Amino acid sequence: MKIRKGDQVMIVSGKDKGKQGRVERVIPSDDKVVVAGLNTVTRHLRPRAGVRQAGRVQQEAPLDASNVRLMCTGCNRPVRTRSHNLEDGTKVRICQRCQETIDWSRSNP
Ligand SMILES: [Zn+2]
Numbered sequence: 001m002k003i004r005k006g007d008q009v010m011i012v013s014g015k016d017k018g019k020q021g022r023v024e025r026v027i028p029s030d031d032k033v034v035v036a037g038l039n040t041v042t043r044h045l046r047p048r049a050g051v052r053q054a055g056r057v058q059q060e061a062p063l064d065a066s067n068v069r070l071m072c073t074g075c076n077r078p079v080r081t082r083s084h085n086l087e088d089g090t091k092v093r094i095c096q097r098c099q100e101t102i103d104w105s106r107s108n109p
Contacts (some may be wrong), residue, residue, distance in 0.1 A: 075097040
């Protein structure tokens, strides 16, 4: 997975194309990500016992990881990245556009 929790990403396909958000959850087994506040679907919940909020509820649907791009902190645009192992073994992502290192830890404090 190139996308990690906490990453700032842009959606590049679908109804929220062009919107930016922060990754709230990744689902590596399905290669999907959930972006906070984006790709929402309206679910209609029937009022019944155990359901706190009945009616129309906005919920984020998982997106294909291939439909989001990491926002580069260097060139401030959605980019493709390649991974690179530092000498100390730390794995980092590098912007293929400006070669800026996009550290995991910077987006995942
Ligand atoms: Zn860049």
